[in-house]
Amino acid sequence: MNGQITHIQRMSTHDGPGIRSTIFLKGCNLQCKWCHNPETFSSKPELEWLSDKCISCQTCLLVCPSEALSLQNGKVAFEKSLCTACFNCVDVCFPEAIQKIGREISPEELFAEVEQDFSFFRESNGGITFSGGEPMLQLEFVKETLRLFRQAGIHTAIETNLNVPWSWYEQVLPEVDFVMADLKLVDDHIHHNWTGASNRQILQNIINLDHSGKTYILRTPIVPGVNDSQEQLEPIFEFVSRLKNIQKYELLPFHPLAASKYKNLGIPNPFEANLCIPASKLKEFDELLIKYKKDNHERKNKL
Secondary structure (H helix, E strand, O other), rough: OEEEEEEEEEEEEEOOOOOEEEEEEEEOOOOOOOOHHHHHHHOOEEHHHHHOHHHOOHHHHHHOOOEEEEEEEEEEOHHHOOOOOOOOHHHHOOOOEEEOOOEEEHHHHHHHHHHHHHHHHHHHOOOOEEOOOOHHHHHHHHHHHHHHHOOOOEEEEEEEEOOOOOHHHHHHHHHEEEEEEEOOOOOOOHHHHOOOOOOOOHHHHHHHHHHHHEEEEEEEEEEOOOOOHHHHHHHHHHHHHOOOOEEEEEEOOOOOOOHHHHHHHHHOOOOOOOOOOOOHHHHHHHHHHHHHHHHHHHHHHHH
């Protein structure tokens, strides 16, 4: 059961405890319009064209069978809708302006690649993290790979959108030490509008995760025009306040750093014009969260 990954990010300190190697898997069953990893939308390998590296040598035009690569005003241009993903152009692109995103790998091959990082894991109490995309869409690959690392005594973590059946998690959680998940919105209609899917299964799975005894954290990405308001955040805070075993809950600010990825992949970027959330607004939301926790605690004590 081989998997499809985009890359391995080594020496990561943001994807779980300690120093970690984060493995990004291809394919996702949400299409969040602000996503920072659009290269993981599709489950299949795809072409990335880095126009800034292109020297318009035109060698790629000679091997492209679909005219996805063409010459416009003396410069090479890429039209994603015409690309057949033959990847002939990758092998002939001397400046490496054309790259293949996604590669097939077996659990054993992935283990061997990451094994060189074990000393960092052991010194820092770190480990590996599966991210994406949505890792759970590659259930058998993830389950077998996690088992290999667990058998080697390596800490394991998974970042998931929780939008698959709970029975899938029941198969994987015995091999997982730590779970990270997002709670983007509570309103189902608004969630569907921005992510392309209902959140009913997600909310139920958060409750299931809370009852599972597994160590987990939740995060809410604060996205301009989506949930950057008290009206949208308070229902989230209310939901989180009912969880009994959550280790940590945090707010994450939207940033526009993925803009170049959308450009390179030839994918429309709905948030191209959006800037970072101002620090003053983030502080306001943090204070709202603190106040909500305090008020909710006082209400519970009065009952």
